[in-house]
Amino acid sequence: MRSHYCGDVNKSHVGQEVTLAGWVNRSRDLGGVIFLDLRDREGLIQVVYDPDMPEVFKVASSLRAEFCVQVKGIVRARPESQVNSQMRTGEIEVLGTELTIINAADPLPLSLDNYQNNSEEQRLKYRYLDLRRPEMTQRLMFRAQVTSAVRRYMDTHGFLDIETPILTKATPEGARDYLVPSRTYKGEFFALPQSPQLFKQLLMMSGFDRYYQIVKCFRDEDLRADRQPEFTQIDIETSFLSSAQVREITEDMVRGLFQELLNVDLGKFPVMTWQEAMRRFGSDKPDLRNPLELVDIADLVKDVEFAVFKGPANDAEGRVVTIRVPGGAVMSRKQIDDYGKYISVFGAKGLAWMKVNDLAAGLEGIQSPILKFLNEDVVNALLARTEAQSGDILLFGADNATVVAEAMGALRLKLGQDFNLLQGEWRPLWVIDFPMFEKVDGGWHAVHHPFTAPSSVTAEELAANPGAAVSDAYDMVLNGVELGGGSVRIHKQKMQSAVFNILGIAEEEAQEKFGFLLEALRYGTPPHAGLAFGLDRMVMLMTGASSIRDVMAFPKTTTAACPLTNAPSPANPQQLAELGINVVVKNSEKAE
The missing domain is CATH 3.30.1360.30 (GAD-like domain)
Structure with missing residues (x-):
């Protein structure tokens, strides 16, 4: 139905016939000549309809914003006085010879212009319209470029793209799990993964020494501008590499992304200990600008x-x-x-x-x-x-x-x-040597996660003085935002059991939740380390968006609801019966 995207037509096509398809961005009748701005994902192009083709002109006169149409015409150069330097296609226009209305559009429930002030509720309810806005289109296209560049880098550096399960077992990662009931095992539940942490460690034990995955993760936690119940990670794990080597590889990848997509040279990332960051800046993710x-x-x-x-x-x-x-x-x-x-x-x-x-x-x-x-x-x-x-x-x-x-x-x-004190546009750094544990309500809590290895201590030394332990962990920070975090993992059963014990995870509970991991650690587990980047957060920073919701196709609200599909919603009673679930309804609100 099309020979070219609108934004790809240029002076080299002058004199050629093109077929375009897209949406009417704007239509205006100027002295008997109709000018139509046609839009698709690649941009805008001006189409001109003269009254000497009355049937086509009549169709053009009936168009409104967001009609889906097909256009045929001849590309011609604009007069010098009419060149629009603000448009990618501003040097040319199309003299329309045919026009087909593919689908008409009712009056829109929200504005799509550059100055729209739609509420977020409106934008998410009519997300398919909101995504037509060039700003949103460009952000999602940029996101696709980021993931493409990441895959190229990983593939050329010997990493294997391996999928891990979505239906898995609950793990203590610091947030609530989304639970999925099992019909075949009534009264029992899967959990949606907060991260692929344990599976990627198991892959290291299996000999796949360089793994990556662009993966969905799920956390049922309180939300804010940079959090969503489902989000995407660039997940990386390696064997036989030190923390410094993992940092070197991932820093090189991020530098390459910024150079290729933004023409920005981030330079060499400085390295700062957690102690220094907290002392000088009061934060473990300092904004060095x-x-x-x-x-x-x-x-x-x-x-x-x-x-x-x-x-x-x-x-x-x-x-x-x-x-x-x-x-x-x-x-x-x-x-x-x-x-x-x-x-x-x-x-x-x-x-x-x-x-x-x-x-x-x-x-x-x-x-x-x-x-x-x-x-x-x-x-x-x-x-x-x-x-x-x-x-x-x-x-x-x-x-x-x-x-x-x-x-x-x-x-x-x-x-x-x-006081407008920020200096420079981009200031990355690595923060390393985090405390292994912190005190929470009188007990020890893992600062990263319970599979993080301590630096240079034995299991006995760790157990004797947990508060003094430093983890072999590292966070990549950019402009005060944590882009990603990782660590060297525990690869010996004795150390892993010691960490579980410090965290108050009794042996019986450890066997129930992590017995498969503890057993796997008995069979020649190699030293391994990894890192996970928040893709949504990275794209938010790179595009200058104020929220990760503006770089995701179909995000949830800050209350983890979807206005577009009205999810979550009550389950069918028959489904609940098959699952063996009784639902408690609170204050006549949605089922919990």
Whole structure:
């Protein structure tokens, strides 16, 4: 039905007859000549209909936006004065000779122009229309280019594309599983995979030493802009490679993606330990475009009269930091109070501050409500350590180390945005040497997942001091967003059992949930390591979209619902009976 895509016609086709098919983007009658903008996935082209072909002209006069049509005509060059440099096809147009309406369109329930202000509910309910918008079309086409480039890279570097099961067994990955009832095993359930973690490890045990998969994963968790109940991973696993070698391969792949698709050279990725990232930026995924840093000052204020500083400064689990904001002395008291309210969400109890109005004037040039608690030596030491200049402001955080990191780390990001401090467009890095475990409600919890190997300790040493263990794990971070994370995996049964024990997974439970893994570890398991990238998140960053929902064809809402299909929905009673399931209905809402 077509000889060319609309966006592919150019000056080389002048004088040729073309057949096009697509949607009417816009139609206008200018002095008896009808100009039709025809659109398909590759772009727009202008088609002209003259009144000297009355039958065709009559059909053209009846067209409205989003009619699906077929056009035949002759390509001709536009007059110089009518060339549209904003259009890919702006140097040519098609003189229409035939026109067929394939399917008419009713008035649309939402706007498709560049300035649409449709609600997200509308956009998702009529997603098939929303995806016609060039912006959305281009994003999905870009996503296809990303996956194509990833496959080419993986294939040429000896990786095998191997599928893993979708119906599997529940695993403790830090989020709730989606459960699938079994008709043949009534009362028993499969789980949709949160990741292919265990299966890709089993593939390493099977001798497939380089695996990859672009795979759907599922997590029934609270959602936000960069989370969905179903999402796509670029999943990678290798045998006989160290963590540094895995980082080298995957960094090379990502650099190649940005170079090929965006013409951006990311350069060599710096490597930073988790400890350094938390100390300097209060985050394990720091945005290096932001030059602000957290500066520790506990040693300077441990003897001051100000209890807000003195208490945390003398507490082994406390921390006192400051952020110097260049030019920040212009802040009003209201702005400072607003920042204090902002960090209160993270548990901070207040925000102390110090304006450096005139550095040369000594204490006379300093303005701060806490100045009366600080002697001149302390103030001078603070100014020297932060390298403060006239016109700067120092903002202080003092509390337990976790609250300080979260609150001041978030404040750092907000200040960077508010004061337009971001430098450069792309700043990648690797964060390594994460803690193996963290305390949650009095028990140990795996920071990555329970199959991550510790660095340079025996099972006995790990069991003796879990809090001191560092994992052989690594995250790739770009502009403050975690692109992907991975680790060296445990490949010995004794170590895996020790980790399960630390996590409070009793031997009986470990056998029930992971008996197949523990047994597999007995039969010559090679050392192996891997990494998984969030494809949706990567494409979101590369296209400048604000949400992963804008780079997915049919996403869910923030409440994990699908307005297009009205899913989830109640199950047929007969199906439930076959599955042996009784449903509890709460408050006359959807079945749970």
